[in-house]
Amino acid sequence: MPRMKKTQKKPREGESSVEPPPSNHPLAKWFYANEDLIFYELRLAGRKEIPPRYLNPTLLDSHNFSHLKEMLNMQGLMDFLQIREKYYPELTSIAYATLGIESDSQNPRNFSMAFKLGRNLYRVHSDTLERIWNLPLEGCLFEGRKIPLDDWGYDKMRAMQIVSGHGNVVDEDLVLMWAMVNEIKINWPFLILHHMLRIKGKDTSGGIGYLCLWTRIFNHLGVDVSNENVKHLNARYEINDATLHHMGRGKEEEAPPIAFRGHPGPSSSSQEQPSMSDLMQVLQSIEYNMDQRFQRIEDSQARMETNQQNLSQQIQSLQQEQRKIWRSVRRVEAWTFDEDFDEDLDEDQD
Structure with a gap:
């Protein structure tokens, strides 16, 4: 009798073909499809969280950053930089697993973020993001990868002069600095959503950001977070004078004066316009740009402390060896003295 070939059972009309996660899985309530749970476990579970930074607004006044303050206000970033919320690291990682962007092909400015939690599909329109994130929608639709060379008159060499001395700056940072200085408004919710998608697609070494957002x-959606692990931001994560000092503020770069549209260039008084070094330090506090930078700083500091401990141990070891050598020298000297003394006694007896 010939063997029957196994075929996949087709769902009946009205039934779902989606395979649900195992009912005994601790995260089963948050996933409707098992493939989403698998993606979460492979790509997102266990990734380190990157606590957001928030800006102390008085910082810009205390250092006379009037020029910088005008630029941030022009972009509508002042309220956004002050966002300070408790956050839910595990739930945020779960939401990342199904995150997507829905756009209107006829009007790209009409977009939404979409994600699933359990059987619930959530959509948050751009108008709502503008309100709850304190970010304006007006501005260029910049995704963070495609550089608008023609539209913005972008000149990479001149942009690099702005941020001279900052070796870790990537092309995207240069473009955003160019936009800031040249008063080119950015659609920040659009850019942040695309950054979120890049976080989702990163390998497991990447951190999870935008926790407060x-x-x-x-x-806003009324998600039940009563049983979720919650963390709070403390003063350690405030962008303040100590933060800028720790990041190297005060190392003034000597760059040639550059004239940009809307700003004629550095004035003769350092009180009227901040240095480009100061400008970069504060702008980098924007969450989508600062997540990994602060983590690198902390990792570098940890490595320095480890190296310092190793160096201290090596010094102690050398000191011990030095003491051993001196003891050996003293023993040799004593032995030599005793030998000479015995020879003198022999000569006297003769």
Whole structure:
């Protein structure tokens, strides 16, 4: 009798073909499809969280950053930089697993973020993101990868002069600095959503960011977070004078004066316009740009402390060896003295 070939059972009309996660899995309630749970476990589970930074607004006044303050106000970033919320690291990682962007092909400015939690599909329109994130929608649709060379008159060499001395700056940072200085408005919700997609697609070594922004999404949608692990931001994560000092503020770079549209260039008084070094330090506090930088700083500091401990141990070891050598020298000297003394006694007896 010939063997029957196994075929996949087709779902009946009205039934779903989606395979649900195992009912005994601790995260089963948050996933409708098992493939989403698998993606989460392979790509997102266990990734380190990157606590957001928030800006102390008085910092710009205390250092006379009037020029910088005008630029941030022009972009509508002042309120956004001050966002300070408790956050839910595990739930945020779960939401990342199904994150997507829905756009209107006829009007790209009409977009939404979409994600699933359990059987619930959530959509948050751009108008809502503008309100709950305190970010304006007006501005250029910049995704962070495609550089608008023609539209913005972007000159990479001149942009690099702005940030001279900052070796870790990538092309995207240069373009955003160019836009800031040249008063080119950015559609920040659009850019942040595309950064979120890049976080989702990164390998497991990448951190999970935008935690406070996700909290505002959960609060707006009424997601039940009563049983979720919650963390709070403390003063350690405030962008203040100590932060700038730790990051190297005060190392003034000597760059040739550059004239940009809307700003004629550095004036003769350092009180009227901040240095480009100061400008970069504060702009980098924007969450989508600062996540990994602060983590690198902390990792570098940890390595320095480890190296310092190793060096201290090596010094102690050398000191011990030095003491051993001196003891050996003293023993040799004593032995030599005793030998000479015995020879003198022999000569006297003769």
